[in-house]
Amino acid sequence: MPVDAGVPSLGKDLIGLETLSAAQIQFILDTAEPFKEVSERAIKKVPALRGKTIVNLFFEASTRTRISFEFAEKRLSADTVNVATQGSSVSKGETLVDTARNLEAMRIDMVVIRHGASGAAQFLGDRIESNVINAGDGKHEHPTQALLDMLTLRDKFGRIAGLKVAVCGDILHSRVARSNIWGLIKLGAEVGVCGPPSLLPRGIEELGVTVLPRIEDAIAWADALNVLRLQLERMQAGFIPSLREYNRVFGVTRDRLSRAPKDLVILHPGPMNRGVEIDSDVADGEHSVILPQVTNGVAVRMAVLYLLAGGTGAAAAAARGEAA
Amino acid sequence: MTHILIRGGRVIDPSRGTDGVADVLLGDGRILAVGRGVAAPEGALVIEAAGKVVAPGLIDLHVHLREPGQEDLETVASGAMAAAAGGFSAVCAMPNTDPVTDNQAAVGFIVSQAQRAGKARVYPIGAVTLGQRGEQLAEFGELVGAGAVAVSDDGKPVGSSHMMRTALEYARTFGIPVANHCEEMSLALGGAMHEGLISTRLGLKGIPAAAEEIMVARDIILAELTGGHVHLCHMSTRGSVELIRRGKERGIRVTAEATPHHFSLTHDRCAGYDTNAKMNPPLRESKDVDAIRQGLKDGTIDVIASDHAPHHYDAKEREFDLAPNGIIGLETALGVAIRDLVEPGILTLPELIDRMSTRAARIFNLPGGTLAVGAPADVLVLDPTERWVVRPETFRSKSRNTPYGGAELVGRAHQTVVRGRIAFDISAP
């Protein structure tokens, strides 16, 4: 049974890409490949995680990420439970610590958590024995999103190293941006960020990214654009004057794309604000890989769940001599 | 009366610029003699201080004792005990209690609780505005009459420039400083740590240095306008130090304090979302730490004040954004200061004692800070070279929220004398 002894174990939790090595990230992407095939079968199920209980603990509303994880879990034959905070004990004031301990007392194997506070996934992971997968914590990281973005880029270009990827939009508030920056840089891509200065975080250049002041610069420079969703609250909080102005100045439009020196690939984590950060004819156009991203999302999440769930060290060592 | 003779220690008195081996005789709540070969009167308690340092008792101008309102976190008594254990013979208690200390009855309550405790002195600081709501001035006259030594809305800034101006002018009548927590709220709101590379990596909203500096500039200008005395609480940025330096050069009545954590820790400490690294103002960058240290050296920053802020374990055991700001500091301040200022040669020990005692007494017009004959018998015997490991479970404070747990500090209080009575003795259980 081939075991890649060169890659250090992912550990108990997947909190973010900042702390993973390039080899580990590469390994997750490679593991996602066979899972793509599973989703193409008539019976989209393998028994790998049979008997495992996974709780989807979503403190923030999210349809697409939760459904993607749910599909991933069910296709691995795991038992899934969804906890949304509306009407739950959490909304009645139960702390994250207590929620964690209660889940653990029910002997669950894995928790997929999405939470509004940065650091919440690590907070949970430090306090319970179950595997914890970060499905987005505050503005900190959203590792599975970045992984599926990279997988999609790799599908399109055959590689990540040397690619120029521009992340465009509200970088300041974006966990997707942060995870993408970590992952892409570790795998040797060049990363640019593009957005209004009021939405760029302090010290961003020190992370190794190039700041591209205007969307036209990003389009001229990049091989691929990862277009982030601009939230209405940003306008209300005074970061930008209006969504209309944002589209006029920073929107990814067909017109702007037509002046690109190369055939750009367009990614978007979804859900899209059509006509704000991205125009419909771009989102639905031939450069867009937005739908493949969604397909890859399930495969990547299956890979992550599978790798985290698999085995303990001692039993693994014992089994290594075993034959078929 | 009971005499105390502190024998053979290195006596450092920044108020008179003296530093040499001597004996100190205390009696009747006062310093009776300082010199060599002082004889111990009959029945005197003798403290052998050879190899140790004898200094005026330390004075902390900025602590939060949670009484009334949150006595489970700290009381005047437990805070006074913690202060004495840290080498402080006096502390000034901020008014953001529940209810706020904005009237003479509340001030009087603190005073009487402190007297009952009989440990370190506790001087109340009254609120600038009623309820600290920023709308209406509190009755400074009544507050001072009941024992308040300054006014502050700390916890919050005095947001309105008009209110701050009025407070500075009115406070002149009573000769008290207005101590401000400098934070421009529209810039800082929602921030959990310093705005910089670390906040970007952790995905936390940051508080830019400008939020503090804008109000520092404002307050210095208002102090100049009014001729009042503004005292700037817990300075944390190099920009603030620069502004204060300029202000002092121009003769403006501005004084400033800095906490031990702001000259010993940086925002890197927030890695891993450690809520014991969360306070307001936040930990900043190493350039800011250097500037604070330099400011203490050249006197731009007048004093070290702990901003001792007790919080419950459960409150801090939360997501970083939701955890309350603040750490305790009375029992680690001296050890951190000697380790990070004296040992590296930034301040001499006499300069440190000046910043932690003599100058504090002077700028707030308090008794103490001196070992002159006739002065109150508030004396500290410390071992400035003792290396010790911080064990929070042994603290006298009721709370444990400190980032220094397990750290090795240098310098420790051995005996703290307040009003001529031993309030803390390290050898006593």
Add this chain to the structure above:
Amino acid sequence: MPSRSPLLDDRAIARTLARMAVEIVERCHGTEGLLLVGIQRRGVELAERIGRLIEASEGVQVPRGKLDITLYRDDLQAIGPRPVVGETSLPGSLDGRTVVIVDDVLHSGRTIRAALDELADFGRPNRILLCVLIDRGGRELPIQPDIAGQTVRVGPGERVDVFVSELDGRDAVELARAS
């Protein structure tokens, strides 16, 4: 450091495979509906060679598929945190076909059990046969090969290793003894 003794050299392997190819065609009464499915790894290479041998003798292209059973193992916990999952690809539907599973070594039978479960998720073949290069005994499940190239007696602490030139640079079957 295990000590090794050879069981089959490259010529012996070639002869065995040739015999196995003939047996398959015999047992299946020809090549109609035949599908060779190699188990990752090495079963895939062996299935490929058998397929070419059948092609040479019968003049007919026999479709080949690859099956990775990692996700169907019953001992997922034990194989460790970093199992490498290989490619699974099956041409067309399994319904109505005669599937011949090809693997290098048959031991406990658990791999084949996993393979049968996985094939069941793909469809319903008319018939499934098992063809292995080496049967080393030590069954833990009631699974037997229809065609076995060689049957080998293996003692405790011993292992049969198969090497194929496509992956390992040489063809050999060896008995390895942990010393």
